[in-house]
Amino acid sequence: MLAGHPSVFGHPSAQLADLYSSCPCRQDQLTLLLQLFGQNNHLSCPRVFLYGPTGSGKSHVISSILNTLKLPHALVNCVECYTSRLLYDHILNQVAMVTPTPDNGYTNHSRCDNMNDFVKTLRTVIEDRELQEETVYIVLDKAERLREMDMNILPAFLRLGELTGCNVCVILLTEIVWEKFRAGTGVCEPLVLHFPDYTKDELLEISSLDCPAGYTKDFYMSYVNIVLSVFYMACRNLNEIRHLALLNFPKFCEPIKRGEATDEDVHKLWRNIEPHLRKALQTVYLREVSSAQWERMQEEAASQESSGANIKTKVNMELPFYSKFLLIAAYLASYNPARTDRRFFLKHAGRTKKTVQQMKRDERTSSQLLGPKPFPLDRLMAIFYSIVEGKVAPTANIYSQISSLVTLRLMTQVGSDDQLDGSKFKCTVGLDFIRSIARTVNFDIIRYLYDFV
Amino acid sequence: MSKRKSTGLTVVSESASYAELQKILRERIYKISAPEEIDEDSDLEKPRRHLLDLIQRCSSMGESNSALIIGPRGAGKTMLLKSVLDELKENRDFRDNVLEVHLNGLLQTDDRIALKEITRQLQLENAVGDRVFGSFADNLAFLLEALKKGSRDSQAVLFVLEEFDLFAHHKNQTLLYNLFDVAQSQQAPITVIGLTCRLDVIELLEKRVKSRFSHRQIHLFNSLTFDRYLEVFSSLLTLPTAEVKDKKFCAKWNKHVQNLSDDPGVTTILRKLYDTSKDIRTLKTFLMLPVARISLSHSRLELADFAEAHKILTADSKSNTLHGLSVLELCLVVAMRRLSDIFVNQPFNFQMVYNEYQKFVQTRSHAVQGFERPVVLKAFEHLQQMELVRAAEGAGIGGRGQKEFRPMTLMIDRSQLMQAIQKYPACPTEVKHWANTL
Numbered sequence: 074m075l076a077g078h079p080s081v082f083g084h085p086s087a088q089l090a091d092l093y094s095s096c097p098c099r100q101d102q103l104t105l106l107l108q109l110f111g112q113n114n115h116l117s118c119p120r121v122f123l124y125g126p127t128g129s130g131k132s133h134v135i136s137s138i139l140n141t142l143k144l145p146h147a148l149v150n151c152v153e154c155y156t157s158r159l160l161y162d163h164i165l166n167q168v169a170m171v172t173p174t175p176d177n178g179y180t181n182h183s184r185c186d187n188m189n190d191f192v193k194t195l196r197t198v199i200e201d202r203e204l205q206e207e208t209v210y211i212v213l214d215k216a217e218r219l220r221e222m223d224m225n226i227l228p229a230f231l232r233l234g235e236l237t238g239c240n241v242c243v244i245l246l247t248e249i250v251w252e253k254f255r256a257g258t259g260v261c262e263p264l265v266l267h268f269p270d271y272t273k274d275e276l277l278e279i280s281s282l283d284c285p286a287g288y289t290k291d292f293y294m295s296y297v298n299i300v301l302s303v304f305y306m307a308c309r310n311l312n313e314i315r316h317l318a319l320l321n322f323p324k325f326c327e328p329i330k331r332g333e334a335t336d337e338d339v340h341k342l343w344r345n346i347e348p349h350l351r352k353a354l355q356t357v358y359l360r361e362v363s364s365a366q367w368e369r370m371q372e373e374a375a376s377q378e379s380s381g382a383n384i385k386t387k388v389n390m391e392l393p394f395y396s397k398f399l400l401i402a403a404y405l406a407s408y409n410p411a412r413t414d415r416r417f418f419l420k421h422a423g424r425t426k427k428t429v430q431q432m433k434r435d436e437r438t439s440s441q442l443l444g445p446k447p448f449p450l451d452r453l454m455a456i457f458y459s460i461v462e463g464k465v466a467p468t469a470n471i472y473s474q475i476s477s478l479v480t481l482r483l484m485t486q487v488g489s490d491d492q493l494d495g496s497k498f499k500c501t502v503g504l505d506f507i508r509s510i511a512r513t514v515n516f517d518i519i520r521y522l523y524d525f526v
Numbered sequence: 527m528s529k530r531k532s533t534g535l536t537v538v539s540e541s542a543s544y545a546e547l548q549k550i551l552r553e554r555i556y557k558i559s560a561p562e563e564i565d566e567d568s569d570l571e572k573p574r575r576h577l578l579d580l581i582q583r584c585s586s587m588g589e590s591n592s593a594l595i596i597g598p599r600g601a602g603k604t605m606l607l608k609s610v611l612d613e614l615k616e617n618r619d620f621r622d623n624v625l626e627v628h629l630n631g632l633l634q635t636d637d638r639i640a641l642k643e644i645t646r647q648l649q650l651e652n653a654v655g656d657r658v659f660g661s662f663a664d665n666l667a668f669l670l671e672a673l674k675k676g677s678r679d680s681q682a683v684l685f686v687l688e689e690f691d692l693f694a695h696h697k698n699q700t701l702l703y704n705l706f707d708v709a710q711s712q713q714a715p716i717t718v719i720g721l722t723c724r725l726d727v728i729e730l731l732e733k734r735v736k737s738r739f740s741h742r743q744i745h746l747f748n749s750l751t752f753d754r755y756l757e758v759f760s761s762l763l764t765l766p767t768a769e770v771k772d773k774k775f776c777a778k779w780n781k782h783v784q785n786l787s788d789d790p791g792v793t794t795i796l797r798k799l800y801d802t803s804k805d806i807r808t809l810k811t812f813l814m815l816p817v818a819r820i821s822l823s824h825s826r827l828e829l830a831d832f833a834e835a836h837k838i839l840t841a842d843s844k845s846n847t848l849h850g851l852s853v854l855e856l857c858l859v860v861a862m863r864r865l866s867d868i869f870v871n872q873p874f875n876f877q878m879v880y881n882e883y884q885k886f887v888q889t890r891s892h893a894v895q896g897f898e899r900p901v902v903l904k905a906f907e908h909l910q911q912m913e914l915v916r917a918a919e920g921a922g923i924g925g926r927g928q929k930e931f932r933p934m935t936l937m938i939d940r941s942q943l944m945q946a947i948q949k950y951p952a953c954p955t956e957v958k959h960w961a962n963t964l
Contacts, residue, residue, distance in 0.1 A: 105815075116553055118818070124843065126850035126851075192633055225635055225692070228632055232632070248911070250844060251843060252843060259723065261807075267843070267846045269849065272951065307852055307897055307901055355900070442878050443875070
């Protein structure tokens, strides 16, 4: 497969071999792109749009082609260049090979305020470097951000070759499909290419490349296979899998170090690591425990139980006594329909039983599904007085606690047209949180929730 | 093939001729508006005469005029204008007599930039090299004065406004008003040619601007018949005999192209392409991949090359995206599809999706493992990032609170989902069954 190409592209075969070995499992895409780029002095495909899932090697393949073959290029990330000026500056600096350093006082190649100047300057830069014959590549990573900039930027970049009159190839890299980029009166359609996701075998093959020293490749691959068996259903991102595999590898090797098992005891090793990985899925994968913490926890194996504590601290929040009741009242007001207030909070209201039909209807319109509803301040205070024991004077203190709950984002104000009168609130905490709050004040919240009665 | 066995010397010359072939074909196919000869009998001939006449009258008789060339993208507006200008420029008189100003709505996004660009291209006195001095008002007054001072005998100016509809979005349409006004009155002879793809562009103009415009419109449409389309296909690939050094190679290649355009397999693919879009630009995009592939080791274009290019060009991007999802994310998409089918045209939120997913895990699935809520939420957010799920319209205030209760809509069709599930590698049978009960 490799043998035929070097003479065609006019690139040294050593570089091509380098290229193919640095991008494992991307041979087809690499060949396709190299064919499209052609030789240096040929016209290259003017517009390429590459899309594919996260971690499918889009940026890696493109940047290794450009760097290995030493093609003149500019590689910019549209997240970094959040204004059009930054975008122009970065591209021009890279094409003109100017780096802002302390020596030149961090100056850019030239000042560009608009697309018109950019196109003009780019042309002169290309002429200065005598690149008229060669193709200049401009790679825009995370190109979906271009849609949020001025509306002329994306169409102009897609016509850059025509506007500058030079041999320019613009490559857009993104995760989002091309259809979502079209706007207005249309643009020049680029050549849309897809980078497919890595299959399970390819993931294994790539992960096995970073096998730690001292272990055989087969051993590491069998380990990655176990990692995949836990994570593959939820996550196919190569970066994530690699990170998790490297993070948990010391734990996997522990029985061997202690002498309890050997390399061949696959079953034993699997039994040892599997619960550990399942825990990782709920903690490290969600970044509830940072990777550094996780590594520390692995070292002191005894402290494994503390991993749970880290999650619970999020739910446990110290609040004043009345604030707790105010929050509970807000939760009840948000999640119960107002018509049921009599039944829950009045002393002598007759208890009504739900009919089957009503229950079916409620399932569709349950607040637990649809989320909190806004309520007026009066209703909150009425519920608060009926659930709190003893007499509480409506002091300024109580009201200020409501507004501090709003600043803590435990409640939000809806329709903030009037601060004092007639404004409505919503409770924005989850059921788990409110249950743990209610437990601290010995209040059985489930009994008062319409959806659970 | 016998070629491979030939001596080293001929191989070198052969690779050179392949490099030459690549160069010529790439020049033709990869460039956006490569000039193209216009035949006598083509549909473009009449508009071309019209345009030629218009511009010529400006240069020779000092008439001022304005016209709009209107046509869809890829219909050859720029190409037409370029071929007219190329023909006129052969005439020395025209070259001396006419100044050209090219503006593009994508580059000159407001009148200030456009004015500076005009001053620069006309090389007026307040322009030194590439820099233009003076404020907007100064520049405008200066430019108008320069144009007004002129009479029928002074040099004519040809203004070409590409993406004309974007100029109509400038504030007060000052530039357009002034250009059309000069074209109307007895001042320096100017011709304004606008190129646009909006058919309703006249409606965008203000009344005073519209009344000064000559209402001369040239419409271009992609009206190729399929036979003409085939001719264009073979002419794009045919090598010019005069320019290629190796005549034998050239003749051989052209024979091969002739065979290709007679091949029923190739014509079927071209027919499919023609049925979706008639413009030449799509055809060129289609030819990019096969042409890039021609080399010493792959000396002929085959049906398989075209078939693959067609596959790449017509691939459904949403199905491709779905293919890259994990099983959990796919389950969520199925759950969302179910919800959108049950509550027609109503947005859903994460909590509903999670409930639906839970129901599936509890009742049907044994092989598909159930995941914790935060893990499911992460998968849901990934779908949102891929823009397969979008916040529903009018979700302004409701969306501010918790992300679980933000109203969402699914951007995937049922047929797309079914197709993707069929193609999904190692899709669990439960998920398949579940999707089938939609």
